[in-house]
Amino acid sequence: MRHPSYAIADADLAMLTDLYQLTMLQAYWVEGLQERATFSLFYRRLPATRRFMLACGQQYAAELATRLHFNDAHLASLAETGQFRDDFLAWLGQWRFTGDIWTLPEGTPVFENEPFMEVDAPLAEAQLLESLVMNLVQLETVIASKAVRVVLAAGDRPVMDFGLRRMHGIDAAVRGVRAYRTAGLAGTSNVLGGLRHEMPLSGTMAHSYILAHDDEEAAFAAFARHYPGTTLLVDTHDTLAGVAKVIALMDADPEIRVGAIRLDSGDLGTLAREARTRLDAAGYPEVRIVASSGLDEWKIAELVAAGAPIDAFGVGTEMGVSSDAPVIDLSYKLVEYAGTPRLKHSPGKINLPCRKQLYRRQDAEGRYAGDIIALRDEPGIEGEALLRPLVRSGQVADDEMALAEGARERVTAALRCMPESLLRMEAGHADYPVELSPALARLRSSS
Amino acid sequence: MRHPSYAIADADLAMLTDLYQLTMLQAYWVEGLQERATFSLFYRRLPATRRFMLACGQQYAAELATRLHFNDAHLASLAETGQFRDDFLAWLGQWRFTGDIWTLPEGTPVFENEPFMEVDAPLAEAQLLESLVMNLVQLETVIASKAVRVVLAAGDRPVMDFGLRRMHGIDAAVRGVRAYRTAGLAGTSNVLGGLRHEMPLSGTMAHSYILAHDDEEAAFAAFARHYPGTTLLVDTHDTLAGVAKVIALMDADPEIRVGAIRLDSGDLGTLAREARTRLDAAGYPEVRIVASSGLDEWKIAELVAAGAPIDAFGVGTEMGVSSDAPVIDLSYKLVEYAGTPRLKHSPGKINLPCRKQLYRRQDAEGRYAGDIIALRDEPGIEGEALLRPLVRSGQVADDEMALAEGARERVTAALRCMPESLLRMEAGHADYPVELSPALARLRSSS
Numbered sequence: 054m055r056h057p058s059y060a061i062a063d064a065d066l067a068m069l070t071d072l073y074q075l076t077m078l079q080a081y082w083v084e085g086l087q088e089r090a091t092f093s094l095f096y097r098r099l100p101a102t103r104r105f106m107l108a109c110g111q112q113y114a115a116e117l118a119t120r121l122h123f124n125d126a127h128l129a130s131l132a133e134t135g136q137f138r139d140d141f142l143a144w145l146g147q148w149r150f151t152g153d154i155w156t157l158p159e160g161t162p163v164f165e166n167e168p169f170m171e172v173d174a175p176l177a178e179a180q181l182l183e184s185l186v187m188n189l190v191q192l193e194t195v196i197a198s199k200a201v202r203v204v205l206a207a208g209d210r211p212v213m214d215f216g217l218r219r220m221h222g223i224d225a226a227v228r229g230v231r232a233y234r235t236a237g238l239a240g241t242s243n244v245l246g247g248l249r250h251e252m253p254l255s256g257t258m259a260h261s262y263i264l265a266h267d268d269e270e271a272a273f274a275a276f277a278r279h280y281p282g283t284t285l286l287v288d289t290h291d292t293l294a295g296v297a298k299v300i301a302l303m304d305a306d307p308e309i310r311v312g313a314i315r316l317d318s319g320d321l322g323t324l325a326r327e328a329r330t331r332l333d334a335a336g337y338p339e340v341r342i343v344a345s346s347g348l349d350e351w352k353i354a355e356l357v358a359a360g361a362p363i364d365a366f367g368v369g370t371e372m373g374v375s376s377d378a379p380v381i382d383l384s385y386k387l388v389e390y391a392g393t394p395r396l397k398h399s400p401g402k403i404n405l406p407c408r409k410q411l412y413r414r415q416d417a418e419g420r421y422a423g424d425i426i427a428l429r430d431e432p433g434i435e436g437e438a439l440l441r442p443l444v445r446s447g448q449v450a451d452d453e454m455a456l457a458e459g460a461r462e463r464v465t466a467a468l469r470c471m472p473e474s475l476l477r478m479e480a481g482h483a484d485y486p487v488e489l490s491p492a493l494a495r496l497r498s499s500s
Numbered sequence: 501m502r503h504p505s506y507a508i509a510d511a512d513l514a515m516l517t518d519l520y521q522l523t524m525l526q527a528y529w530v531e532g533l534q535e536r537a538t539f540s541l542f543y544r545r546l547p548a549t550r551r552f553m554l555a556c557g558q559q560y561a562a563e564l565a566t567r568l569h570f571n572d573a574h575l576a577s578l579a580e581t582g583q584f585r586d587d588f589l590a591w592l593g594q595w596r597f598t599g600d601i602w603t604l605p606e607g608t609p610v611f612e613n614e615p616f617m618e619v620d621a622p623l624a625e626a627q628l629l630e631s632l633v634m635n636l637v638q639l640e641t642v643i644a645s646k647a648v649r650v651v652l653a654a655g656d657r658p659v660m661d662f663g664l665r666r667m668h669g670i671d672a673a674v675r676g677v678r679a680y681r682t683a684g685l686a687g688t689s690n691v692l693g694g695l696r697h698e699m700p701l702s703g704t705m706a707h708s709y710i711l712a713h714d715d716e717e718a719a720f721a722a723f724a725r726h727y728p729g730t731t732l733l734v735d736t737h738d739t740l741a742g743v744a745k746v747i748a749l750m751d752a753d754p755e756i757r758v759g760a761i762r763l764d765s766g767d768l769g770t771l772a773r774e775a776r777t778r779l780d781a782a783g784y785p786e787v788r789i790v791a792s793s794g795l796d797e798w799k800i801a802e803l804v805a806a807g808a809p810i811d812a813f814g815v816g817t818e819m820g821v822s823s824d825a826p827v828i829d830l831s832y833k834l835v836e837y838a839g840t841p842r843l844k845h846s847p848g849k850i851n852l853p854c855r856k857q858l859y860r861r862q863d864a865e866g867r868y869a870g871d872i873i874a875l876r877d878e879p880g881i882e883g884e885a886l887l888r889p890l891v892r893s894g895q896v897a898d899d900e901m902a903l904a905e906g907a908r909e910r911v912t913a914a915l916r917c918m919p920e921s922l923l924r925m926e927a928g929h930a931d932y933p934v935e936l937s938p939a940l941a942r943l944r945s946s947s
Contacts, residue, residue, distance in 0.1 A: 056567070057560050057903060059636075060510045061670050061692070063503075069673065071664055071689040072703030080726045086712055113504050120503070130695050136727075176712055183706070187665035188673055189506075195668075217518055218634035219827050221642075223508050224669035226516065226635055242518040245508070248577050256519030259630070261834035264842040265533055265623055279527045280583075290845045318846065370827050379821040380666050387708035395711040398737045399765070456504060 059223060067121040067148075068130075071184045075131065078148075078177045079141045088391035089152075091408045092179045094170040094186065095386075096163075100378035104475045104483050107201055107464060108163040109232050110193030111170045112457040114186045115154040115443045118172075121181075122149055150178050154444035155429075157411070160197075160235045160460035161439060162467050162475075164487050166403050167411050167426060168440060169194075176390065183385045191383050192225055193232040199350075199375035200236035201464060203368055205476055206350040208357055211239030211365045213255045215345060216373025217246070229373065235460040239365075257284040257315050257343065257367075264289065270298050274309070277302065282312035284343055287328075292319055296328045300335040313341035313364065321346065322361040329362040343367060349377075354478050394496060405489070406496055412436030421470050427490030434490055506670060514568040514595075515577075518631045522578065525595075525624045526588045535838035536599075538855045539626045541617040541633065542833075543610075547825035551922045551930050554648055554911060555610040556679050557640030558617045559904040561633045562601040562890045565619075568628075569596055597625050601891035602876075604858070607644075607682045607907035608886060609914050609922075611934050613850050614858050614873060615887060616641075623837065630832045638830050639672060640679040646797075646822035647683035648911060650815055652923055653797040655804055658686030658812045660702045662792060663820025664693070676820065682907040686812075704731040704762050704790065704814075711736065717745050721756070724749065729759035731790055734775075739766055743775045747782045760788035760811065768793065769808040776809040790814060796823075801925050841943060852936070853943055859883030868917050874937030881937055 061069070081087065096106065123131075128142045137145075152174020163169060169190060172179045203212055214233045220226040230246030240255035241247045247254045258276055263286065266272035273285050287295030296314060303309055314332075316324050321344045332340050344356070345367035353366055370376065386404060387395045394406030408429035414436035416422040427434045442450055468476070474483035489497065508516070528534065543553065570578075575589045584592075599621020610616060616637060619626045650659055661680045667673040677693030687702035688694045694701045705723055710733065713719035720732050734742030743761060750756055761779075763771050768791045779787050791803070792814035800813055817823065833851065834842050841853030855876035861883035863869040874881045889897055915923070921930035936944065 056510075057563060058510055059513065059564070059671065059675070060508060061506070061674055063505055063507045065692060066506065066670070068692040068695070069664070069670060070691050071662070072691055072694075072701045073689065073705055075691065076703060076727060077705060077709045080709065080723055081712070083726060084722055090712065092708070116504060117506070131691075134701060180706075180708060183708075184665050188667065188669065191666060192669040215518070217516070218631050218830070219638060220635065221668035221821070221826075222635065222639040222671035222675055223513070223516060224506065224671035227508055228506070228669055242520065244517050244519055244522065244578075245512060245515040247519075248515070254519045254581060256523060258520055258524060259627075260844050261539070261627060261630075262524045262527065264834045264844060265528070265537065265837050275531055276527055279530060280523060370829075374668070374821070374826040376826050379668075379823050379826045380817050382817075383665070387711045390712050397707050397711060 061224075063117070063120065064124065065127070066117065066185060067123050068127050069185050069188070070181065074181050074184060076136060077180060078145070079137055081177045081180070082141055082144055087175050087177060089173060090176040090179045090387055091389040092172045092183065092385050093168045093388045093405070093409060094190065094383065095166055095168050096381045096383050097165060097402060098382055099165055099482055100381065102377045102480045103198055104477065105162040105164060105198070105471075105485075106194055106381060107197040107236065108157045108161045108169045108194060109159045109197040109235050109460070110190040111156040112159050112443055114189040115156050115170065116449055117189070118150045118154060118182055118186070119444055119447055119449055148177070148181070149447060150174065150182070150444075151447040152178050152444070153442055153446065155440040156443050157439050158441065158460065158463055159457040160463035160467070162471065164424060164485060166405060167424060167487065168409050171408060171440065173408060187383050187385055191381065192228060193235075195375045195379065195381060196225075196229045196373075197232035197236040199372050199378070200233050200238060201468075202350040202478065203353060203366075203372050204237040205468070206354040206357065206478060207366050210357070210363065213365065213367045214238055214241040214243060214372070215367040215369040217243040219370045220373040235464055237461060237464055258286045260286065260289045269295060270302065273298055273302050277309045277311055281310045284313040284315050285311055286315045286317060288316060288318045292316060292324050293327055293331070296331055299340075300331065300337065303337060304335070311340055313343050315343040315345060315367070317346045321363065322356050322359050325361045325363045341365065345369070347371070350478055405493060407493070409440075409493070410434070411439045413439055415470060419470055420472055421485070423486035423488065425488050425490050426493060428492045431490050431492045508671075510564070510567065511571065512574070513564065513632060514570050515574050516632050516635070517628065521628050521631060523583060524627060525592070526584055528624045528627070529588055529591055534622050534624060536620060537623040537626045537834055538836040539619045539630065539832050540615045540835045540852070540856065541637065541830065542613055542615050543828045543830050544612060544849060545829055546612055546929055547828065549824045549927045550645055551924065552609040552611060552645070552918075552932075553641055553828060554644040554683065555604045555608045555616045555641060556606045556644040556682050556907070557637040558603040559606050559890055561636040562603050562617065563896055564636070565597045565601060565629055565633070566891055566894055566896055595624070595628070596894060597621065597629070597891075598894035599625050599891070600889055600893065602887040603890050604886050605888065605907065605910055606904040607910035607914070609918065611871060611932060613852060614871060614934065615856050618855060618887065620855060634830050634832055638828065639675060640682075642822045642826065642828060643676045643820075644679035644683040646819050646825070647680050647685060648915075649797040649925065650800060650819050651684040652915070653801040653804065653925060654813050657804070657810065660812065660814045661685055661688040661690065661819070662814040662816040664690040666817040667820040682911055684908060684911055705733050707733065707736045716742060717749065720745055720749050724756045724758055728757045731760040731762050732758055733762045733764060735763060735765045739763060739771050740774055740778070743778055746787075747778065747784065750784060751782070758787055760790050762790040762792060762814070764793045768810065769803050769806050772808045772810045788812065792816070794818070797925055852940060854940070856887075856940070857881070858886045860886055862917060866917055867919055868932070870933035870935065872935050872937050873940060875939045878937050878939045
């Protein structure tokens with residue numbers, strides 16, 4: 054039989070686009086509209102439960118842009134749609150990205166209307182990147198921006214990703230781990246994701262392991278003998294009875310070492326306190342407590358605030374789909390064409406024309422004091438210029454940037470520089486100032 | 501430089517698992533726990549804004565199970581983790597799925613606690629499928645179950661998928677189209693997704709096309725000449741002024757054919773009525789109106805109920821991530837091992853032991869009257885048996901089923917058989933009866 058396949062090769066990603074990009078490209082080609090254009094990638098509105106987003110995925114996506122092209126099989130498929138001329142398809146077969154791409158380094162906190170990425174290229178090149186770049190950047194940005202909140206809530210307790218089974222498909226599960234690494238998680242249960250994105254693998258045991266044994270004691274004993282220092286899941290039948298069995302097991306055999314117990318249901322705070330008391334009383338203060346089961350940043354913050362003796366958190370569902378804010382309204386807008394500013398009229402929305410740069414100011418203590426969105430070459434703007442040229446004339450100009458190395462360290466450093474109002478868990482936004490430069494403000498008001 | 505890659509080959513999917521599956525497998529292997537097990541895939545609770553789910557992805561996933569295996573590179577990576585014995589890894593290299601998989605046909609409406617899929621196999625084979633099967637089934641089930649509501653709300657007006665840019669990554673975007681086809685959408689803007697999953701491609705134009713021209717009139721004229729019968733996007737500057745320009749264009753050149761206009765912002769109902777009036781008054785009743793911009797099933801139902809003269813809908817963000825219910829709480833539970841029922845204790849939750857079958861009864865008019873969850877071989881249960889053997893002894897037993905052909909037609913037929921209370925848009929659940937068979941009810945109460 055013909056096998057259905059899940060695989061999507063990098064070589065096919067040029068075809069992961071909206072049909073209108075290709076019909077517009079053909080129209081541009083017929084009309085000779087091939088002047089240089091700038092498209093800007095940004096989002097308009099923070100979700101109600103985010104105080105900043107972490108810009109992620111854009112360096113990786115920019116590198117991919119330099120490799121996109123259409124092969125003969127793609128061109129044949131497009132010909133079959135009946136919408137494309139042969140001479141256009143021949144031209145499309147030669148399509149390569151020859152422009153420049155400026156991006157924020159991955160892991161940079163980013164606010165409303167600030168450019169993540171600007172693409173300067175002949176119109177048909179910059180246009181074609183739209184759908185794919187938005188898809189790629191949206192996933193990692195949404196996942197990392199949720200995950201960093203979970204990390205913040207957990208404080209110095211490590212957080213592990215247990216979300217593979219709930220994330221939206223294969224690519225989200227694997228590339229999600231990349232976003233988790235950037236956000237500062239300590240480990241992942243996802244084998245392929247962890248190996249590919251260099252994240253420590255972590256795992257305990259499932260209820261099925263317990264149930265496959267005739268009794269819980271036998272299951273605990275067997276697993277602890279296989280994996281000295283392992284974590285035992287204690288809630289299959291009754292959590293505190295499970296804790297008692299773990300204690301009895303260690304009492305009976307001093308050779309057995311249990312690293313932690315995992316609580317996966319019930320009132321985690323109360324159960325953790327009870328379990329801690331019993332473990333300590335039995336002389337096992339070194340056995341740690343891991344909690345999982347429907348956790349998100351608010352539940353973790355509550356457990357931490359209540360002083361629940363939980364040493365590490367496993368988080369899946371809510372973080373894996375960023376369930377309270379599964380999308381951001383990313384836009385990829387034409388802002389300049391043939392040297393002139395371009396601007397869509399959008400009542401109540403801010404559209405910023407022209408090639409731009411983003412500056413971030415720090416106060417004397419190194420704390421972020423505010424951002425300025427300016428024209429790319431506007432002189433005299435204070436602060437650190439955050440957009441950097443990653444691709445020049447279709448070539449990766451900075452290998453290290455293309456791999457987005459240092460993204461995790463960038464997040465750690467940024468969290469230290471953020472005003473406290475940006476780090477709060479409650480819904481609602483902070484008063485972080487984002488201003489327009491004088492030249493950009495003039496352009497906006499005149500257009 | 502080393503290229504970061506997005507591609508995930510089918511051959512690597514055995515590694516898309518949680519670490520604990522592999523550590524449990526090693527423990528089972530060391531302990532000689534290799535009796536036959538049954539795992540059951542189901543969800544516990546309907547989201548508040550769903551009245552049924554469409555079971556999707558499980559046939560495709562079952563077929564994949566017959567192809568999963570670990571190659572030498574995988575085994576070498578696992579060896580490097582330091583958690584696995586060489587003799588176990590040698591055994592893992594021989595791991596193949598040799599069991600049976602029963603599934604609901606894709607597109608079957610499914611309710612709380614009903615099995616989507618049951619896997620009967622030696623313990624280590626059935627265990628390993630857990631993480632991957634849940635990931636695969638969750639994506640398509642969540643997306644199709646949202647999309648079918650959008651289709652229901654739109655009634656006889658076609659719905660197009662415009663969601664590629666907002667979906668969670670590459671696989672979600674491509675395989676989402678498969679779910680959309682099952683749910684009854686009319687087309688997709690996603691080129692790779694549409695070609696791979698045989699869904700008609702659909703597309704209009706973007707604001708950037710308008711903005712790349714010196715004026716809107718010139719852009720409309722050029723695009724309509726390239727693509728006779730096309731759809732023109734009229735809201736770049738002012739929607740009704742845009743409509744007037746389309747009318748003027750058609751008046752000025754009788755050769756020009758415009759198929760539709762697209763409204764993408766503002767009050768879609770009011771704008772559609774105004775646009776319809778002007779097009780009709782100008783003698784263009786055949787020009788259709790397409791609406792997009794933040795649509796979901798509730799907004800569409802409202803537009804339809806208000807009689808808005810909209811002929812087709814383009815839906816992206818909300819449908820593409822199923823934003824109101826981006827996950828379901830799928831479980832894959834061990835229900836039988838070595839011939840004995842297995843049951844986790846979960847206060848307030850229903851766990852159904854043993855191999856099962858799902859029956860659906862229809863009344864005299866063919867309308868669904870209720871479901872019965874029974875033991876697999878329990879005699880005398882009324883209704884159609886819905887779980888079918890797709891894989892037998894590790895081989896696909898039914899090619900047609902593995903490809904899930906007919907899923908779309910199955911949904912169409914099911915919608916006709918559903919009681920009206922299941923088809924409503926409001927939050928809240930219908931009183932659709934799902935009962936346990938006598939033998940299953942006895943087993944539950946005795947366990």
